Amino acid sequence: MGTVSVHGLCKSFGEVQALDGVTLDVPDxxxxxxxxxxxxxxxxxxxxxxxxxxxxxxxxxxxxxxxxGDTPAARDLxxxxxxxxxYPRHTAYENIASPLRARRCSSSEVAAAVEQxxxxxxxxxxxxxxxxxxxxxxxxxxxxxxxxxxxxxxxxMDEPLTNLDLKLRVEMRTELTRIHRSLGGTFVYVTNDQVxxxxxxxxxxxxxxxxxxQVGTPTEVYERPANQWVAGxxxxxxxxxxxxxxxxxxxxxxxxWTLPRPRWTTVEDGRPLLLGVRAEDLSVEQxxxxxxxxxxxxxxxxxxxxxxxVRVGTKILKVKARPTxxxxxxxxxxxxxxLDRAHLFDADTGLALSEAGR
Amino acid sequence: MAVxxxxxxxxGPVRDHTPPARRFGGRGRAVLEVAxxxxxxxxxxxxxxxxxxxxxxxxxxxxxxPAKFFDFKVTVDHFKDVFVSSSGGRSGLSVSFLNSVxxxxxxxxxxxxxxxxxxxxxxxxxxxxxxxxLFFILSTRFMPxxxxxxxxxxxxxxxxxxxxxxxxxxxxxxxxxxxxxxMMKGFVDEVPAEYEDAAMLDGYTRLQAFWKFTLPLLVPxxxxxxxxxxxxxxxEFVFAIFLTSSDDVRTAxxxxxxxxxxxxxxWGLVAASSVVFAVPVLVFAYLVxxxxxxxxxxxxxxx
Numbered sequence: 001m002g003t004v005s006v007h008g009l010c011k012s013f014g015e016v017q018a019l020d021g022v023t024l025d026v027p028d029x030x031x032x033x034x035x036x037x038x039x040x041x042x043x044x045x046x047x048x049x050x051x052x053x054x055x056x057x058x059x060x061x062x063x064x065x066x067x068x069g070d071t072p073a074a075r076d077l078x079x080x081x082x083x084x085x086x087y088p089r090h091t092a093y094e095n096i097a098s099p100l101r102a103r104r105c106s107s108s109e110v111a112a113a114v115e116q117x118x119x120x121x122x123x124x125x126x127x128x129x130x131x132x133x134x135x136x137x138x139x140x141x142x143x144x145x146x147x148x149x150x151x152x153x154x155x156x157m158d159e160p161l162t163n164l165d166l167k168l169r170v171e172m173r174t175e176l177t178r179i180h181r182s183l184g185g186t187f188v189y190v191t192n193d194q195v196x197x198x199x200x201x202x203x204x205x206x207x208x209x210x211x212x213x214q215v216g217t218p219t220e221v222y223e224r225p226a227n228q229w230v231a232g233x234x235x236x237x238x239x240x241x242x243x244x245x246x247x248x249x250x251x252x253x254x255x256x257w258t259l260p261r262p263r264w265t266t267v268e269d270g271r272p273l274l275l276g277v278r279a280e281d282l283s284v285e286q287x288x289x290x291x292x293x294x295x296x297x298x299x300x301x302x303x304x305x306x307x308x309x310v311r312v313g314t315k316i317l318k319v320k321a322r323p324t325x326x327x328x329x330x331x332x333x334x335x336x337x338x339l340d341r342a343h344l345f346d347a348d349t350g351l352a353l354s355e356a357g358r
Numbered sequence: 359m360a361v362x363x364x365x366x367x368x369x370g371p372v373r374d375h376t377p378p379a380r381r382f383g384g385r386g387r388a389v390l391e392v393a394x395x396x397x398x399x400x401x402x403x404x405x406x407x408x409x410x411x412x413x414x415x416x417x418x419x420x421x422x423x424p425a426k427f428f429d430f431k432v433t434v435d436h437f438k439d440v441f442v443s444s445s446g447g448r449s450g451l452s453v454s455f456l457n458s459v460x461x462x463x464x465x466x467x468x469x470x471x472x473x474x475x476x477x478x479x480x481x482x483x484x485x486x487x488x489x490x491x492l493f494f495i496l497s498t499r500f501m502p503x504x505x506x507x508x509x510x511x512x513x514x515x516x517x518x519x520x521x522x523x524x525x526x527x528x529x530x531x532x533x534x535x536x537x538x539x540x541m542m543k544g545f546v547d548e549v550p551a552e553y554e555d556a557a558m559l560d561g562y563t564r565l566q567a568f569w570k571f572t573l574p575l576l577v578p579x580x581x582x583x584x585x586x587x588x589x590x591x592x593x594e595f596v597f598a599i600f601l602t603s604s605d606d607v608r609t610a611x612x613x614x615x616x617x618x619x620x621x622x623x624x625w626g627l628v629a630a631s632s633v634v635f636a637v638p639v640l641v642f643a644y645l646v647x648x649x650x651x652x653x654x655x656x657x658x659x660x661x
Contacts, residue, residue: 052555072558079559085552085572102561146560156559 002063002076002153003028004184009048009058011041011210022208023060026154026203031180031187033329035197037233039265042190045083045207046156049188051075055074062153067226074100078147079156082163086146087133093127096145115150137168154186161196174198194217194234200277206230218315226345228350231276231343237307237318240282242275243347250332251275255313259290262339265353279320281338284308290339292317296331310335406636413437413627420626429626436630454613458635461523461609462591465530469587470498472531473538474580478568480539481546482554492543495536503533503596511600521602527598534587541586545579546572580600585646587637610635 004026011019018041026032034042039303051062051072059068067075078099086095093114094101100110102144110196118124121141123315147155160176161169162208177200191197197204198218206213206221212227214226225231231239251259253275267273294312301323308319310333319335327333344353409429412420419430443449479485481494510529511520519525549572557567599612610614614635617628 047555050555050559053557071563073561073563074553077559079556081552081556083552085550085556086554087553089574101561102566107384118439146556153459 003047003061004032004154004186004188006045006049006059007059007061009045009060010056011044011048011053012056015020017210019048019058019098022207022210022212024205024212024215026186026188029184029186030202031189032196033201033204034188034190034207035192035194035204035234037192039209040192040207041210042207043158044190044210046079046158046188046190049075049154050077050156062239078150078151078152078154080143080147080158082159084131084143084163086134086139086143088131090335091128092123092134092145094128094143095131095142096149098146099150099154109208113149114145117145119234120148120182121145121175131154137164137172140164140168140172144176144179148183149187151183157187157189159191160189162193163193169196176200186220194236198234205232208233225276226352228274228276228345228352230347235278236249236293237279237320238316239276239278240271240315241345242312242315242317243276244275245270245271246273253292253313255315257292257312259292259337259339262342263346264340265343265344267353273353274345274347274350276343277317277337278341279318279342281305282310282317282319283336283338284310284319284321284333286326287335290337292335292337294333295337296327296329296333298329299325300325308333369591382602398417409629409632409636412625413633414630415626417624417626435628439624439627440631440634451613451617451627452609453605454608454610455634457523457608458610460538460586461510461526461530465527465534465591466584466588468527468531469538470580470584472543473535473583474576475568476535477539478546478572481543482551494539494540498536499533503594507596507600510597519601521604521607523607525601526598526607529601530591530594533594534590537590538583538587541583542576543580545576545583549575563636582646585642589642591637644660 005024009019009022011015016227016297020041022041022045024032024034024045030084034045036042044053048055050057051060051067051070053222055068059069061065062070062075062077062228086092090098094266096114096117097110101322105113109233115124118127120143123138123141123145126134126138126142129138129141134142140163144160147157147344161172164172173196176187176189180200189200198221201218203215204218204221206226208229213230215220216224221234225234225239232241242257243253244259246252246261246265249261250268251261251273253259259275287337290311294310294317297309297311297316298309300309304323306321306323306325308321308325308327310319312319313334317335345351345355411430413436414432414434415426415430416433416435419426422430434508438457439449441449441452482487485491514520514525519528553571553575554564554567557571558564562570593611594609595611595615597607599615602608602612608629614628614631617624617631
């Protein structure tokens, strides 16, 4: 149905540079997630695509055609707002019908389309209610239906699940993926929730302070973070970062520890580095191929697993362990590191070192 | 109309319906409060009561000394005199009341039609020096009418607007537009801009989005604002007395004032025409009573 590509988007609000050269290419039919913390410029990017934001610089192409100056209506897009933005004086039916009415569809067409989309979203019994009579989850579905009632070039979704409670959010995650699969269509989905990004996306763009940090599949972003910041932002518990440098065959930590140099890196000696290891690649149960020694700092039982905080020097490592693990704070521990899955970042630039050797 | 305006107003942005907390308890304080309020009410309302009484007294009782508070004969002759002249046709006063209706009505409609879209624009769009523009708009109301009436008189004389209804309509509109913009901006600010964003993505133009989705939500605010503008135009005296002279054009305030003077004053007629003049304002003020205080402070002051 549609490709969306934006090039060099810049937008400032007074002193704040919301977008600083954002370039993204959303392929036709993709579930494309824009991920970033609040204030990263995700929503502004989406609003720029929608034509709701006047840009300082940059261009928006829809289906390979320059749409930078087009009105929102002319762009043929649909959007789900974080606040849902349901028209308060209209019934759910009229809210959903609004995009069709604006395009002067006959009332039989409208009725058919609304019926179809409301059965897709299981909201048939809500159609005569007004937004004030709907719960948060129901409003969310109606807002979604208003977007899905048409087949626009692309669907834009601005944190549509953020205002739902956890249970509903998990449900709707699955539901949205199902809808995307059954409808096809290009989805541009903005969220600050990395779980949503990793579980739903075909492609993820990670945004920080108006700049794109990395674009890739969820696996790429998780397994090969482009820089230290992406590594820290994506993944829970947070990746552990340790200052170190290479000396010959060894990786020497600022805290005094020594590990074998990962085979895949060819970095020169003495360059200040950060070793990044995810919790699941660390173990207190003798796995992996290298060890660090530290002391038990705390236990965080999470039901299916326990996160063990281990203090190495002044740094706390997050280690994923079996739920049965026990220990007393202060106890000496040996943490094994799976160096094949670890990451090295340049300590100055934060950029990931080439992992081509892997 | 009456009911719908009131209902609509109650749906407006006035959210705080809680009564002000009473800081000091005790029965004695309550009694004192009631006593104080009674005294104030009597002081404030006595002239009104006296006006109403005078309007229904026979002339003999109007001039009676000592004044008669209760024991007088009721008559509606004065009210008849307001509308019907002694020779049987329409009275001069009734013409001036009609003029007031036209001038106040048209200027209010104009101020609303001009002010509401302006308020929407100031609320929604990023404009250069927006605060300065808004301040400038407000500043046109800083000066009391008396200060500007002479230059306006001179300008009006040049363009032939002296002693015309159009002249009064224009000057009242000019005074009401800034007020409408400021008050309506408060109401527009309360309506999320996302409704319009959503409507534009639905396929409407920006103006359609405003017209179809925002404007209906503004109706309570518009009603309240228009009533304020109407009351201003209705009550306005200074411009009316300076800029109009003939009985055909004159509005009610100067016409009623004109009844006083000369050798004898028909106080019964003055009182009756004052009552007639006060009734519309009372009705409209009742309709927007919730907004008389809250509307002004919330709509215009809060940013």
